[in-house]
Amino acid sequence: NAGVTQTPKFRVLKTGQSMTLLCAQDMNHEYMYWYRQDPGMGLRLIHYSVGEGTTAKGEVPDGYNVSRLKKQNFLLGLESAAPSQTSVYFCASRALALGAGVYNEQFFGPGTRLTVL
C-alpha cells in the first residue's frame, strides 16, 4: 500500500495563476484533510471531508476550494494564487471510527511545497 500520496511534490506559481493539488489514499479512509504549514509554524486546517461528496471549512479556508468526488481522492484548488499562499501543504486521511474507545490516527502524505511569486 502506498498510503497517502500527494501530487505534485513541488510547484512554483506566479501571482494570479491557478492550480490543483491532488491527494490520494489507498486505505479506504472516510476522512480526509488539507493542512498548510508555513515556515517554523504549526499546521493549520484548510478544509476537510467526512466522506465522498462532502467537504467542510477548517481554520483558514479563504482562497481555497476542495472537492471529494471519489472516496480515495481529495483535491485542493487555488483559483488565483497569492504570495501569502506560499507554504507546504499536507494532506491526511483517517479511518471512520467503528466504536466507542477506538481512536483512529491520521496518516499524512509527504507534502507539496508551493511557492507563489
Place this chain on the structure above:
Amino acid sequence: LAKTTQPISMDSYEGQEVNITCSHNNIATNDYITWYQQFPSQGPRFIIQGYKTKVTNEVASLFIPADRKSSTLSLPRVSLSDTAVYYCLVVPWPGSSASKIIFGSGTRLSIRP
C-alpha cells in the same frame, strides 16, 4: 474544540528523559488526548493517545491526571533522532459530529550530544 498550550521549545541531551507538558483546560468529557511527532520536511506521525491515567507504548508514555486538564508526554532516554516538533491535540470522541482535527504550534525539541 479545546485549546491546547505547550512550550514553544525545549532542549535536552542524549540519554536524558524528556517530559513535555500540555495544558488543555477546556477539555470535554468525550475528548481524547493525542500526540504527534513531526520531523523536518515530513508530515506528522502519530505517537500516542490516551483518555486518562497512564498509557505506554514502545515510543513514549503519556500521563494524564484525574482532572484531565493537562497531560505529559514522556520520552525515555532520548537520542539525536528524537529532535522534532511534538504536537499535543485534543480530539473529539470518534464518531462525534466534530471531525475537525486542529494542530497547534507544537513544541520544538532539540537534542544535543
